[in-house]
Amino acid sequence: MKKMNRREFLTKTVGTGVKTFVFGNLVCTTAELLQDKKSFANSASKKEEPEKVIFGFLVDTRKCIGCGSCVRADKAENGVPEGFFRTWVERYTFFPNGRVLVDSPKGAEDGFWPVKEDKERTLGKPYHHYFVPKLCNHCIDTPCIQVCPVGASFETKEGVILIDQKRCVGCAYCVQACPFGTRYINPEKGVADKCTWCYHRTTQGLKPACVEVCPVKARIFGNISDSESEISKLLRDNRVQVLKSYLGTRPKTRYIGLDSGVI
Amino acid sequence: MKFEKHYGRLLGVLIGVAACFVYARSILVPKDFGKLGHFRASAIDEIKALPVQHVGADKCKDCHNYEYEQWSGPKSLHKQKVKCEACHGPGGHHIAKMNGEPIEEDPRRDLKVPDSMVVCSRCHLKLTGRPEGQPMLADLNKHMTEPDGTKKEKCVSCHNPHTQSVYP
Amino acid sequence: MHHYFVEGFVLPNQNQIWWTILIVLYPYITGIVAGAFIISSLYHVFNKEDLKPVSRFSLLMAFAFLLFATCPLLGHLGRPERALNIMLTPNPTSAMAGFGFIYATYLIILAIEIWLVYRPDIVYLSKHSSSMLLRKLYWLLSLGVDNVSKSSLESDHKVMIFLASIGIPAACTLHGYVGFIFGAIKANPWWSSPMMPVIFLLSAIVSGIAMVLVCYQAIHYLKGRAIDSQCTQALMGYLWLFAIIDVAIELLEIINHAYMANEDWEVLHELVMTKLFVSYVVIQMLVCSVIPIGLLGAAIIFRKRLSDRIRNAMGFLSAMLLLIQVLAMRWNVVIGGQMFSKSFRGFLRFDVEVFGREGLLVAFAIFLMPFITLGIFARLLPLWGPIETYPKKWLRKGLPEKQNLTFPEPAHPS
Known part of the structure; x- marks a missing residue:
């Protein structure tokens, strides 16, 4: 009986061991093969597809000095009509007791002026202040394209949202639907208009006019699908936010340095 | 319910209106509409061709x-x-x-x-x-x-x- | 930290109110269409005999208003000459793109419905109208068919019922999509609400019934004809019911906003209590909701104690007030929603334009056109009753008195 038990015991143990060994190998090899397949597929697709360009914009509000050069340059570059803005700068001044003063005189076209003295008397000395340049966010889930009745608003393959001004009927639905107030109806043409990230410049390798003239590099533009571009590095290295993120439009214009007072 | 003569004529009028609409659509909608998405494809080139003002x-x-x-x-x-x-x-x-x-x-x-x-x-x-x-x-x-x-x-x-x- | 605005800050591009009086007028007009159609369907589909006196008129009134529904929109577009783009290349995700097809479909349904209802009259008038031009016109409208036998009228009746029953969801869509245009805009917290299409639709029905009641009483009073009090009582009943539900849901919406007190409530609260105090709190919610609902309730509950004349007067007054209430509701939604900035920190002023392409005068003129059109319809067809009520002076002379003018009335399926 003991001999039989030992044989049985040996058979069972070795058998289990062999099975485990084979099974284990199978699992590991399959996993490896799958991994290789994935990376193989990746590299294959990298070879086949041309370099993908998706544009992105980053605004560093810690640097903005509120000079308004961007607003003036944009007006000149794109022929923006009087009283309307494709980009503008807001100033946020925080006073004690949670009061906020927000101003944007003529969209900062002529820059800013000191906060009036009477404000300081009534509100106290501001403890915190900064500028926030704003422009079209070129959202990923755009509400404006969603509501355009005639297909005049559209997205290019680089992710830029544009307006076909020959198709637009001027119903202003997109103006209502944009949560950020970046759109307007051009009074000269009777159609919708907005920031295009200077598409006519960026497709030629130039930067948008506002990025070009900013003296302190508060505005950065580039290809976010290129992980080595300046903008991609900044997006990785900084704490980045977007405006009104709770609405789920997923803007591609991102900000560094916003805090809770900015809407 | 009988299919009366005037129903036939009414249907004829409606089909005529629909046909006019379809024909009008074929001439009025730009040919490159819908190629790249729900928009007129040549709009992209038109916007690309705008003159650059800031030269550097x-x-x-x-x-x-x-x-x-x-x-x-x-x-x-x-x-x-x-x-x-x-x-x-x-x-x-x-x-x-x-x-x-x-x-x-x-x-x-x-x-x-x-x-x-x-x-x-x-x-x-x-x-x-x-x-x-x-x-x-x-x-x-x-x-x-x-x-x-x-x-x-x-x-x-x-x-x-x-x-x-x-x-x- | 609770930030409350110190200074009004309005985003630079929001320097004007884009959707003004004409966009207030458009849902008002389509609302009246929807409500009037519901009245006529209550008779044709649901066999509410009380509403028979107004069943024909409400169809024609709906049609007259529908004909001019596009005018406010055309007046508002930046490029009206491109208006056809909405039908040529409609964007399937845009509620506004639905306008072209919903409008066209509903126009066809309503036109066919009216045609079927009036076909016997058209055939008769194609033979007996005094003007040769009009006889040709009627002949054209009859599509060259003069068969008004009992069986053909019975077939017509079946088709009419079918059309009226698909016309009800069509009318609901025609007005519901307008509510969706506003309700689905997440950028504007005053508009963004799933209740918006419901509120628009209910107030549309209220305005339609009210308009039918007002026109019925006014025209009959001015022409010295007797008013069918059973009809007005029925209209008042429906008006009361829909008014209660409408105001209840409008109240529900604002109470919900106030209770949730989201980030936007601070600016919305200021908007309602200061900028819209007169138009929203006083006119829409107090004067033009409470008083008509009270009056109508009293007229219905105390109907045995009050005379017909008093009840009709109460109904007329309530209907007028409710017409103002619905207009105020559209004003408060459309213009009120644009009076605060998307910065949630400032307000815009609305300066009412009188002259100009989108001014009060244009709006008034557009609103007047359906009534003028009804006057033209009155010349062409009997607005209220059967063909006997058509003025004899417009018929060919020399008709034998004994001629049987009535057509066999197909029995209503019980």
């Missing part, structure tokens, strides 16, 4: 080499930060006019020799909102008054606008 400092160099050398030289504080067009306006129309090309007049796109008191203050006046690292003046009057009491008229009375250093 390198284009200014061709004719204004002296100022360019000053601006990009080692003593310049504005070097590579404040570009020519930030203070002077876009160069597109200016170059076109110099080349004799016909352009549509637009006061927004004219070049200016700016008033330094206005232009320099835009960046250098001390303002609520400006970060500390920016060189700023709180009291413009005090800065413009010499120790002996004479007042300077403009920023450029002392400062070279292209290098920002003080004139010797």
Whole structure:
């Protein structure tokens, strides 16, 4: 009986061991093969597809000095009509007791002026202040394209949202639907208009006019699908936010340095 | 329920209206609509072809080499930060006019020799909102008054606008 | 930290109110269409005999208003000459793109419905109208068919019922999509609400019934004809019911906003209590909701004690007030929603334009056109009753008195 038990015991143990060994190998090899397949597929697709360009914009509000050069340059570059803005700068001044003063005189076209003295008397000395340049966010889930009745608003393959001004009927639905107030109806043409990230410049390798003239590099533009571009590095290295993120439009214009007072 | 004669005629009228609509659609909708998405594909090329107004400092160099050398030289504080067009306006129309090309007049796109008191203050006046690292003046009057009491008229009375250093 | 605005800050591009009086007028007009159609369907589909006196008129009134529904929109577009783009290349995700097809479909349904109801009259008038031009017109409208036998009228009746029953969801869509245009805009917290299409639809029905009641009483009073009090009583009943539900849901919406007190409530609260105090709190919610609902309730509950004349007067007054209430509701939604900035920190002022392409005068003129059109319809067809009520002076002379003018009335399926 003991001999039989030992044989049985040996058979069972070795058998289990062999099975485990084979099974284990199978699992590991399959996993490896799958991994290789994935990376193989990746590299294959990298070879086949041309370099993908998706544009992105980053605004560093810690640097903005509120000079308004961007607003003036944009007006000149794109022929923006009087009283309307494709980009503008807001100033946020925080006073004690949670009061906020927000101003944007003529969209900062002529820059800013000191906060009036009477404000300081009534509100106290501001403890915190900064500028926030704003422009079209070129959202990923755009509400404006969603509501355009005639297909005049559209997205290019680089992710830029544009307006076909020959198709637009001027119903202003997109103006209502944009949560950020970046759109307007051009009074000269009777159609919708907005920031295009200077598409006519960026497709030629130039930067948008506002990025070009900013003296302190508060505005950065580039290809976010290129992980080595300046903008991609900044997006990785900084704490980045977007405006009104709770609405789920997923803007591609991102900000560094916003805090809770900015809407 | 019998299919009366007038139902047939009514249907005929409706089908006729629908046919007119379909035909109208085939001639009125642009041919390239819908190729790349729900929009007119040629709009992309139309927007790409818009004229570029800000040409960049390198284009200014061709004719204004002296100022360019000053601006990009080692003593310049504005070097590579404040570009020519930030203070002077876009160069597109200016170059076109110099080349004799016909352009549509637009006061927004004219070049200016700016008033330094206005232009320099835009960046250098001390303002609520400006970060500390920016060189700023709180009291413009005090800065413009010499120790002996004479007042300077403009920023450029002392400062070279292209290098920002003080004139010797 | 609770940030409350110190200074009004309005985003620079929001320097004007884009959707003004004409966009207030458009849902008002389509609302009246929807409500009037519901009245006529209550008779044709649901066999509410009380509403028979107004069943024909409400169809024609709906049609007259529908004909001019596009006018406010055309007046508002930046490029009206491109208006057809909405039908040529409609964007499937845009509620506004639905306008072209919903409008066209509903126009066809309503036109066919009217045609079927009036076909016997058209055939008769194609033979007996005094003007040769009109006889040709009627002949064209009859599509060259003069068969008014009992069986053909019975077939017509079946088709009419079918059309009226698909016309009800069509009318609901025609007005519901307008509510969706506003309700689905997440950028504007005053508009963004799933209740918006419901509120628009209910107030549309209220305005339609009210308009039918007002026109019925006014025209009959001015022409010295007797008013069928059973009809007005029925209309008042429906008006009361829909008014209660409408105001209840409008109240629900604002109470919900106030209770949730989201980030936007601070600016919305200021908007309602200061800028819209007169138009929203006083006119829409107090004067023009409470008083009509009270009056109508009293007229219905105390109907045995009050005379017909008093009840009809109460109904007329309530209907007028409710017409104002619905207009105020559209004003408060459309213009009120644009009076605060998307910065949630400032307000815009609305300066009412009188002259100009989108001014009060244009709006008034557009609103007047359906009534003028009804006047034209009155010349062409009997607005209220059967063909006997058509003025004899417009018929060919020399008709034998004994001629049987009535057509066999197909029995209503019980």
